[in-house]
């Protein structure tokens with residue numbers, strides 16, 4: 001069957017790209033290898049309790065937020081109900097060695113005030129630093145409709161690292177912790193993370209932090225409804241094994257079962273390191289294939305999904321970051337579990353009779369190396385490994401936060417789970433990382449009709465993937481047309 005566009009992958013970027021392209025009048029088909037659409041963010045239920053898997057909160061959607069016009073343009077504002085996170089402590093940080101817990105309030109002025117009060121000797125520098133984030137976080141294509149998109153087509157991720165930018169606070173380790181803690185949300189250490197990426201991710205949350213009523217499941221349902229209205233088909237259990245081309249132009253794709261589907265454009269939202277496997281030699285320049293295949297991935301993670309007998313007060317409309325020692329906070333799995341920083345969020349806040357806790361801690365695929373090739377039917381030894389890690393993590397959470405004593409483990413995701421859900425190499429939690437100095441994947445490729453989209457193109461997160469979809473679809477439809485449409489949504 002002939003399509004105008006085939007989108008590979010039904011994650012946030014695949015669904016968003018499909019929507020934008022279908023609205024331009026194209027016939028669009030989305031193909032997803034997993035049995036369910038948007039497997040990373042769709043969440044799941046255990047024993048009647050809903051858990052989010054790849055979405056907890058979103059930044060930049062408050063009044064005047066740079067993400068709002070895109071949300072409105074997509075039609076998500078009509079379908080979803082947002083709720084604000086706690087104004088006085090949307091994110092908290094506990095430093096285990098000192099026992100101190102710090103709270104970040106929503107809003108740049110409020111953060112300046114809070115940090116200035118905590119660290120009065122650094123007040124001026126804090127004012128300058130937070131001011132810089134305030135003015136730069138949204139200076140990205142499509143968040144700021146006046147930025148030059150050509151700037152984004154750089155060959156490599158470049159600029160100052162977060163560590164370099166925070167160098168002026170080196171004598172105040174607790175402040176370093178607070179200003180680098182959001183690196184857990186994009187999976188790079190402050191040495192390797194561009195300051196601009198941190199400004200975009202952390203800055204969006206400093207601006208405003210919201211949850212979505214119904215969580216990731218509601219977000220996916222809203223996108224699917226919008227796609228249905230636009231006449232888009234989403235096929236699950238459809239793994240693309242080859243992108244086909246004739247005369248240096250895309251002609252369609254082939255699925256794992258041998259079915260061939262024709263299209264004049266293909267948008268690949270899978271992890272770009274996997275793209276070379278789908279292409280025949282000669283379809284793309286060898287140097288480009290090598291660059292894509294060699295892209296470094298973010299770390300993986302263990303994710304605890306647990307039940308608590310009572311509501312966890314400290315996690316109500318708030319997340320808790322936990323760091324063993326003060327100083328730059330890195331998503332580092334190369335140390336024992338107890339020495340890793342981690343992140344806690346509440347689950348199932350809207351349901352009666354059960355309160356869930358989600359804990360995400362960096363992990364390395366080598367920790368589950370024994371079971372990598374075992375396929376979905378993994379051995380009892382794998383289950384025992386999960387039980388042991390789960391018990392160790394519950395004990396760690398309880399030791400560091402007495403409110404979390406007595407949690408019951410309902411599920412544990414490992415790097416293998418994350419791989420099954422997205423096919424990301426090494427179960428990379430945020431896919432390809434935007435490491436400083438790394439090649440910067442771009443929406444356009446030299447194979448006519450083949451485009452890339454997804455978190456590797458802009459940044460991880462709902463905001464980053466939506467921006468990536470606009471960058472990609474703007475490359476197809478014309479940036480001025482899309483930007484013109486968004487201007488009407490301000």
Ligand SMILES: Cc1cc2nc3c(=O)[nH]c(=O)nc-3n(C[C@H](O)[C@H](O)[C@H](O)COP(=O)(O)OP(=O)(O)OC[C@H]3O[C@@H](n4cnc5c(N)ncnc54)[C@H](O)[C@@H]3O)c2cc1C
Pocket residue numbers: 008009010011012013014031032033034038039040041053054055056057058238239240241269270271274303360421422423429430453454455456459460461462463465
């Ligand atoms: C634990 C966790 C917590 C998170 N928390 C938040 C949060 O609170 N807020 C936030 O904004 N973001 C959060 N994120 C990040 C966010 O979920 C991701 O950035 C986003 O989902 C990535 O979307 P994507 O479309 O780029 O990639 P993906 O979701 O990985 O989509 C790619 C899709 O392609 C499919 N695919 C791969 N290969 C093929 C193939 N050959 N054929 C067909 N299909 C294929 C995959 O199965 C996958 O569904 C979190 C992520 C994780 C993992």
